[in-house]
Amino acid sequence: MSLRNELYFLYAGYGNFPDYGSAIYIAQMANPWTLTGEHHLLTAPTLPWEKQGGMAINEGPVTLHRNGRIFLVYSASTTWSEDYALGMLTMNEEADPLDPSSWQKSMQPVFRKSVENGVYATGHNSFTKSPDDQEDWIVYHALPSPGSDTSLRSTRIQKxxxxxxxxxxxxxxxPTSARRPYMCRKRSPAAFSAGRAGSFRDPTTKGSAFRVWVNGTSVGTHRGGYSSFSFDITPHVKEGANVVTVYAEDDVRSGSQPRGKQSERFHSHGCDYTRTTGIWQTVWLEQVPETYLADMKVVADPANACVHLEVKVSGNTAGAQLKASAFYEGKEVGEATAVVQGPCVKVTVPVSEVHLWEAGHGRLYDLKLSLERPDLTDADAVDSYFGLRTVRLDGLAFRINEKSVFQRLVLDQGFYPDGIYTAPTDEDLRNDIEISLGLGFNGARLHEKMFEPRFLYWADRLGYLVWGEHANWGLDITTPASLSRFLPEWLEGVERDYNHPAVIGWCPFNETWDRDGAKQDNEVLRIVYETTKRLDPTRP
Structure with a gap:
């Protein structure tokens, strides 16, 4: 505490057993790290409401300074007692803070449990201001019910x-319930035309079950909060503004839903962090022609100086031709065409120059795809990119382009101070990679989270090695029944990120073992491993 250019140290110290456990003391300070002079007792737990839970306690002093007075707020009784509450001492700012008689003690708690609101043990507090410095807020711990285990304490804040x-x-x-559904309504731009095919694309919405409406009409559902999904909304849009509504329901406590490092409690604990619900990645509306390029799979083949493409085409493909052109640093180095005879067309593009993607060198080719047909007045075209590289395990060696590479990886949790699960800006994604590279690392294991594709874009560009991982924590691995939710979402993620050269391996599970008396089912691991290898045999 700073007062009249002097510093004071306020603290809870061991008390006078068995009369009380701890009390509030004050000592003067010569500087922010040195105490000087005597310690003075300011308050001990003498009142009945300060002695609940089997021990008399005063602890956690914090101060407020306003209107010429100092308010010292402290916690009283035990943390596990439902009557854990806040008491207060008040002093005129002109008085001597080292003199206990300068302080007047409140005879009743100034902040306590609310039975009607279901809030108990409201102690252990601090204070903060709103960003504009106009509002005062109290931050405190509380329990959800009488007799609750202290592991259920959560952090609350109110003005x-x-x-x-x-x-x-x-x-x-x-507080808000952990299972409260999330619903968001957005209006499309007035210029959005109803005369062309359109799709609603939501790369990732955090939740376990989703429903999407356009102008009040249901257009589809999806399960899984880490994989992407999209819906054709052509029949449901109208000229001018349209309303898109997304509903997401999340239950991180169910045991059947992967949650990653998100806390299943009201508060963060251990290595489980802030929960997230709702939309946490970019959502967009895309207008496309009636016949359009829907998706693409890239298989690099540097040994034969080519790249193999599997392109999905939606709409009437009769008589259409696919043209694929490859460029390196602006120079065209390859071209190929193929007749489209169905929803999927395969084409191999040879390249005249081989530039290998490797750690620290994100050498990428630009790729242009276009649909061509004489009667296509509104042909579709897509710009993308690819990298040429191979990866494989060779005993204890990890080989990229047949060269043994030692992986110096960080464990990237994917949480952000300003956005929690969402990176505030594109620059934040790039900065994380550049900082890691600057510290001498060459990649990351993306831990307990399927990262946004834009992060992988920067990893591709910067030559940053990545292991993709699912957020499997929260999943019951004692029974294959849990795979009905986990496996489809995991495979959707593998398919989505398959084309990124930065992704050098897959990690569907983290730290699976027998624990808490429950034995893991090895069949669960086998099914996921073998299914993943069938979908992507190119990566370990």
């Missing part, structure tokens, strides 16, 4: 005001 006597905290309020 408080002031009266002539000091802070007025109001009643503790109940």
């Amino acid at each position: 408080f005001g002031w009266n002539p006597d000091g802070p007025e905290y109001a009643v503790s309020i109940h």
